[in-house]
Each structure stands twice: as C-alpha cells, then as structure tokens.
Amino acid sequence: MAQLSDDCFAFGGALMSVDDAQALIAARIPAPEDEQVVPLAAARGRVLAHALVAPIPLPPFFNAAVDGWAFRHAALNADAPTRLVEAGRAAAGHGATRQVAAQEAVRIFTGAPMPDGTDTCVMQEDIQRDGDAILVPPGLKRGANARPAGEDVAQGAVALAAGRLLGPAEIGLAAALGQARLAVRPLPRVGVFSTGDELAEPGVPLRAAQTHDSNRFTLLALLAGLPCVASDLGILPDDAARTAAALASAARDHDLLLTSGGVSTGEEDHVRAAIEAGGSLVFWRLAVKPGRPAAMGMLPKAGGDFTAGGTPVVGLPGNPVAAVVCFLHLARPLLLRLAGATDRPLPRYAAVAGFDYRKKAGRREYVRVTLRTEGTITRAHKFPREGAGLLSSLTQSDGFAELPEHVTRVAPGDAVTVLPFAGML
Known part of the structure; x- marks a missing residue:
C-alpha cells in the first residue's frame, strides 16, 4: 500500500465542511503504487491498476x-x-x-x-x-x-480506465477482449471497532444499562460492498489506556481504522484523545447533521513514528444514523482513495419536497425521507422522527434528502436532491 505521513493533512480549523473534508482526502491521500495480477474469475470487487486497451476490436468481425x-x-x-x-x-x-x-x-x-x-x-x-x-x-x-467489427469497442481504444472498480459488466468486457488475468491494486485492510461499556455483542444477554452493538455490523456490511478486506476488531471498553493501546496495535496491521463512538466531549470518550496522544489529529467535528462529532487522524504504522507511513483513523459518531452519514461522506471516499479507485459519487437524483423544514446555514443536513411517485413527479416526504439514534428509520425510509449549507428552509414543492438507500446501504 502507499505510504502515508503524519503531515499529509493540513487543517487547523475546528469545524470542517463535507466538501472540504473530501477535497482534503482527494488531494493528500497518495495513490497506491503496488499491484497484483489475479485470474479474471477472482477480479470482482478489485480495482484495475492499469487501463485496459482493447487488443482486438469488439466484435472482432462483421x-x-x-x-x-x-x-x-x-x-x-x-x-x-x-x-x-x-x-x-x-x-x-x-x-x-x-x-x-x-x-x-x-x-x-x-x-x-x-x-x-x-x-x-x-x-x-x-x-x-x-x-x-x-x-x-x-x-x-x-x-x-x-x-461491424469494433462497433462495441475499437481496437486500441481504452475499454476500461485505470482505477475502475471491477463488477460483472467490467469482467465480462475484459473476458470478451481475451483477458484471462488482470493487474489490480491490493485491497486495503480495514479494521472496525465499536466503543463503550454500554455495548454488548448480539446474542449475549444484556446486563443492566447495556444495548446490543449495531454500528460495527452496519459498518462491516457497508464495507462488504467496497474494495477492501474488513476485520471485526470488537468493542473497545471505556478505558483510556486500553483504547490507546488497541488503536496503536491495530494501526500497525491495517491501512484504515474505523471506530464508532468515543469522539465527543464526554469524560468516557477516549478515541479522540488516543489519536492526539499517539499520532496526529486532522480534524474534529464535521459541519454535518446528523454526524457532527466525527474525528479524523493518523496513527503511526510502525516504529513509534511515521517513518514507515501512517494509518488513517476515522472516528465516527456513536449514534447509528450519524455513523452511516459520516461513513458515506468521509470513510467511503477515503477508502476508495486508498484502494486506488477513481471517484465514485454517491447516487443522487432530483425530487420534489413534500415537507416543510427549517435548518441553520453553514451546515449540511441529511433528512430521512420516503418517496412517492405522483404522476411524473417523485415527491419526498420527511420521516416523522429525526433522532440520530433511530436505526429503524433507515429501514422505514427510502433515502436522505441532502440540504446544502446555504439552505435555511425547505417548503413543499421545492426541488431537493435525494440520496437513495437502494444500492448504497
């Protein structure tokens, strides 16, 4: 994997916009240079290391x-x-x-x-x-x-660009062009933690004041659709020393660490402090709702310093909906960058608001909505509850209405952009 240094980010502000965070990642995370050659049958979900130039026309004859x-x-x-x-x-x-x-x-x-x-x-x-x-x-x-010969792909044309995530269609095209093997980028190793004494594993009886951990499994499921090898690293207790030691150890064996919880201002929120003490804090707090208490930093990969490169750490909020929002807009583009994949914007389409809503300027908000087709119009109706801890709201709605920073009010009939859960969650 590409080597990262502790100064690959440069941000001194207290609150970062979503766009600025994504631009920072795109500008400062180096593209990977290593590659592996894999059989075509094993290439699904990998990232193409070099452009595939058609060696023959497709179809090859009239x-x-x-x-x-x-x-x-x-x-x-x-x-x-x-x-x-x-x-x-x-x-x-x-x-x-x-x-x-x-x-x-x-x-x-x-x-x-x-x-x-x-x-x-x-x-x-x-x-x-x-x-x-x-x-x-x-x-x-x-x-x-x-x-005619070459109607689909002309001989010598770029059939697949470098950085393309290989799915069934891409693999089929490579096969049609006679490719038995493809050069791909190594899969980043991603470690996933949850944090907090209040969490119990699913299947384990709950003690008083406990709840079953859901974020870790949500994140692992999201990672399953991305080019990486994900590891379940369990639950970190509310203990500063053990949290710091676990993160430092995991940073040596992974290319990206994801945590949920432990990044707010409470006395038992130890993730941010562990990043600051053992490495470098890039930023803390994202100008997004739900999801403000998100942190990002770097921990040394080996040797107690950054001479062998660094491992990015993304501290996601503990509330489930906030964790999903920050994963999609922060962890996902960072992971794709580490994997060598070209930018893959989240799906968005236009709808018409079926709700009235007020918000603060300067903050991007993601409002859960259900969608209804009315003739030729797709109307977005606001989910009746707003809590960032309402995990069921993701199963009972269809997507997020994305309200940009400059918007302060949405009225019925206004145009809105919707990020659909289908194909994303």
Missing part, C-alpha cells in the same frame, strides 16, 4: 445481428420486393465459404460472420418464401441487422 438472410444492399429494389436466390448457409462459428453474387442471399444466424459481398441482413420473419428464393420487402437501410 457479423449478423439476427437470424435471417444476408445479401448486397445494392441489389434491392427501392419500392418493390426483391427476389433473391438462396445460396448457402452461414452459422455462428463457421460462416460462408464463397463470394455472394448480387442476386443471391445467404441463410445466416446471429453472430455468424457476414459472407464476402454482403452488407445487410433481413430478419427471417420479414421475408416471404418463393421456392428456392426469398422476397425481401423494400425499405431496409444499408447495414441493417448487421454489426
């Missing part, structure tokens, strides 16, 4: 797009059916063996090479038989129902 007959377009009558004598057969993987004359047609099947002398196909359902001939209706354009 071929039929339908089952039908191939012929010369110049032989067609302009305003009457044309009688063409059937002369041979071209199947996928084989093709015709001779030049086709002007008044001939070759029976052809989808994917078969277009015989020499032909340039157009007619679909089998569009012709009439006339003994050993076919009648082709007028009106076909030259090249109809045929696919």
Whole structure:
C-alpha cells in the first residue's frame, strides 16, 4: 500500500465542511503504487491498476445481428420486393465459404460472420418464401441487422480506465477482449471497532444499562460492498489506556481504522484523545447533521513514528444514523482513495419536497425521507422522527434528502436532491 505521513493533512480549523473534508482526502491521500495480477474469475470487487486497451476490436468481425438472410444492399429494389436466390448457409462459428453474387442471399444466424459481398441482413420473419428464393420487402437501410467489427469497442481504444472498480459488466468486457488475468491494486485492510461499556455483542444477554452493538455490523456490511478486506476488531471498553493501546496495535496491521463512538466531549470518550496522544489529529467535528462529532487522524504504522507511513483513523459518531452519514461522506471516499479507485459519487437524483423544514446555514443536513411517485413527479416526504439514534428509520425510509449549507428552509414543492438507500446501504 502507499505510504502515508503524519503531515499529509493540513487543517487547523475546528469545524470542517463535507466538501472540504473530501477535497482534503482527494488531494493528500497518495495513490497506491503496488499491484497484483489475479485470474479474471477472482477480479470482482478489485480495482484495475492499469487501463485496459482493447487488443482486438469488439466484435472482432462483421457479423449478423439476427437470424435471417444476408445479401448486397445494392441489389434491392427501392419500392418493390426483391427476389433473391438462396445460396448457402452461414452459422455462428463457421460462416460462408464463397463470394455472394448480387442476386443471391445467404441463410445466416446471429453472430455468424457476414459472407464476402454482403452488407445487410433481413430478419427471417420479414421475408416471404418463393421456392428456392426469398422476397425481401423494400425499405431496409444499408447495414441493417448487421454489426461491424469494433462497433462495441475499437481496437486500441481504452475499454476500461485505470482505477475502475471491477463488477460483472467490467469482467465480462475484459473476458470478451481475451483477458484471462488482470493487474489490480491490493485491497486495503480495514479494521472496525465499536466503543463503550454500554455495548454488548448480539446474542449475549444484556446486563443492566447495556444495548446490543449495531454500528460495527452496519459498518462491516457497508464495507462488504467496497474494495477492501474488513476485520471485526470488537468493542473497545471505556478505558483510556486500553483504547490507546488497541488503536496503536491495530494501526500497525491495517491501512484504515474505523471506530464508532468515543469522539465527543464526554469524560468516557477516549478515541479522540488516543489519536492526539499517539499520532496526529486532522480534524474534529464535521459541519454535518446528523454526524457532527466525527474525528479524523493518523496513527503511526510502525516504529513509534511515521517513518514507515501512517494509518488513517476515522472516528465516527456513536449514534447509528450519524455513523452511516459520516461513513458515506468521509470513510467511503477515503477508502476508495486508498484502494486506488477513481471517484465514485454517491447516487443522487432530483425530487420534489413534500415537507416543510427549517435548518441553520453553514451546515449540511441529511433528512430521512420516503418517496412517492405522483404522476411524473417523485415527491419526498420527511420521516416523522429525526433522532440520530433511530436505526429503524433507515429501514422505514427510502433515502436522505441532502440540504446544502446555504439552505435555511425547505417548503413543499421545492426541488431537493435525494440520496437513495437502494444500492448504497
């Protein structure tokens, strides 16, 4: 992985906007240089290290797009059916063996090479038989129902850019271009902690004043859709020394650490203090609601200093909805940067507000909404409760309405931008 130093960030303010935090990450996190070559079947979810330049055209030859007959377009009558004598057969993987004359047609099947002398196909359902001939209706354009070589990807063109996250479509394209192996970036190692004596593992009976830990599992599930290897590092107790020791140890074996809780101003919030004591605090508090008490810093990877590089630490809020918001806007772009992936903006689309809402200027807010399609309009209705601890609100709403820093009021009918949970959570 790329080496990070303790001064790769430079921010002295007390409160950072979402845009500034993301710009800081993009500008200062170095792109990884290492690469691995993996079989195509193992490439899903990896990040392409180098651009894939098409070594062949795709499709590699002029071929039929339908089952039908191939012929010369110049032989067609302009305003009457044309009688063409059937002369041979071209199947996928084989093709015709001779030049086709002007008044001939070759029976052809989808994917078969277009015989020499032909340039157009007619679909089998569009012709009439006339003994050993076919009648082709007028009106076909030259090249109809045929696919030229390189129609999809031209030879020498960039088929996939470096930094592309490889999914099923990308892997299919690489296979079509004959690639059995791909060079990819190493997967960043991400460690995930929860913090607090009030937390118990799911499946363990609760003691008095305890609740089951949910944030850790939410974060691990979010990481499962990103290019990384995630590790469950358990729950940190409310103990300053043990928190500092656990973070320092984990920083040596991981490329990114995520915590939830422990970054506010309480006497039992030890994560921020551990980052400050053992490394460098980049910023504390993000100008976003829900999610203000978020912290970011660096811990040394080895040797007690930053000579071997540093490990970023993102301290997410303890409230579940706030943790999700800060993960999406802070941890996610940081992880993609560490993975060498190009920027992948969160999905957004336009809707119309179905609610009235007031907010402070200078802070971005994410309001949970349900969506209703009314004719051609998608209307966003505010979830009735606002608490950042309401985890069920993420299952009972459809997305976040994103209210920018300059907005102070939303009225019914106003245009809003929605980040849908589908494909994101």
